[in-house]
Amino acid sequence: MLSSNVIPSSSPVTFSKPNHHFFINASPNLKPNPLRRFEAQHRATPLKSFKLSFIPTSQIQPSIAKLGSFSRFLSHPFELSSKPRYEIVKAASEANPEGENVTPTDPKSKNLKLGLVFGLWYFQNIVFNIYNKKVLNIFPFPWLLASFQLFVGSIWMLVLWSLKLQPCPKISKPFIIALLGPALFHTIGHISACVSFSKVAVSFTHVIKSAEPVFSVIFSSVLGDKYPTQVWLSIIPIVLGCSLAAVTEVSFNVQGLWCALISNVGFVLRNIYSKRSLENFKEVDGLNLYGWITILSLLYLFPVAIFVEGSQWIPGYYKAIEAIGKASTFYTWVLVSGVFYHLYNQSSYQALDEISPLTFSVGNTMKRVVVIVSSVLVFRNPVRPLNGLGSAIAILGTFLYSQATSKKKAQKIEDEKTS
Structure with a gap:
């Protein structure tokens, strides 16, 4: 579904191509799926030169985290995390106030890291x-x-x-x-x-x-x-x-x-x-x-x-x-x-x-x-x-x-x- 905070929900989004004009109503009140109607009507003339690529935010956040991992390693080479314990708990509670979808920590991995820190x-x-x-x-x-x-x-x-x-x-x-x-x-x-x-x-x-x-x-x-x-x-x-x-x-x-x-x-x-x-x-x-x-x-x-x-x-x-x-x-x-x-x-x-x-x-x-x-x-x-x-x-x-x-x-x- 296409939704945007920039374009009002009642405004149509127009994609133009020579000899073709297509309108998609992005209103959230429209029950039929406009993308499927668009695909059925114009399957014979697909848009070859136009692509829409959407990256889910769930993939963006890990990518950003990977970019900062190297600098954290340089400043904290012998720790499990660069943040104090109370900051980690606070961040976790804010991200998941109901405690849902929290990945459990592997005890073996944690023990290995603790052993490395102590060693x-x-x-x-x-x-x-x-x-x-x-x-x-x-x-x-x-x-x-x-x-x-x-x-x-x-x-x-x-x-x-x-x-x-x-x-x-x-x-x-x-x-x-x-x-x-x-x-x-x-x-x-x-x-x-x-x-x-x-x-x-x-x-x-x-x-x-x-x-x-x-x-x-x-x-x-x-x-x-x-x-x-x-x-x-x-x-x-x-x-x-x-x-x-x-x-x-x-x-x-x-x-x-x-x-x-x-x-x-x-x-x-x-x-x-x-x-x-x-x-x-x-x-x-x-x-x-x-x-x-x-x-x-x-x-x-x-x-x-x-x-x-x-x-x-x-x-x-x-x-x-x-x-x-x-x-x-x-x-x-x-x-x-x-x-x-x-x-x-x-x-x-x-x-x-x-x-x-x-x-x-x-x-x-x-x-x-x-x-x-x-x-x-x-x-x-x-x-x-x-x-x-x-x-x-x-x-x-x-x-x-x-x-x-x-x-x-x-x-x-x-x-x-x-x-």
């Missing part, structure tokens, strides 16, 4: 930790290395925004002010972890960093949040396991221990402060938020890095080149540490957009186990039996904590729906 996330984290430690072993200047890693992440995000591969959020003065606190605590957490990596084994730093839930519960409770008994009980094995691992650590260093603890405090305060200061900017997705935090953190960190160790960089550079033999190898290690630092953080934000908090927490716990085991195998750090036991207890406590807090969040959501 890449773990791989990127392992590569970062290995090359970060390799650089620090021959170039023990964590302030400069941490600054370079933030610099790489800043350039990465600026390129995505400038090429429009990632939508840039609207920048306003209130948004920048709201980011100043989270960016400051992110800077503290990042540089403290990097200093800890330079002083002790990678495995030991990650064991201490598994105690982050302890600080999260303590600070949140001080600010008024209430936690069930299961959450408080879950932090007991974390404290005991970290204490046992610290006492039996072969490469124990007081500065390394304290920096790992300070890193926990920094990241916990970043999360708490972000939740409170960015409530009015929920439209900004996780990747864009992390991009701006990275840029502000670089502005915080680099001037301090120059003051703390800037005078030692040039002599330290020549010593590193002498120790490694080739300057190109040193450059490659530094660049890989910077690129994969951003990639694994980007993947974690994208994974958090796609999966539930419980799945993310469990995945994050298992990621720490994989990183600890990988670092021990690569650097061949001696591990005492009690040290391994302490690490296992701490990680088990982290797992129990993630389950307990997930139940708390689920109960809170259920209460809000009921009220």
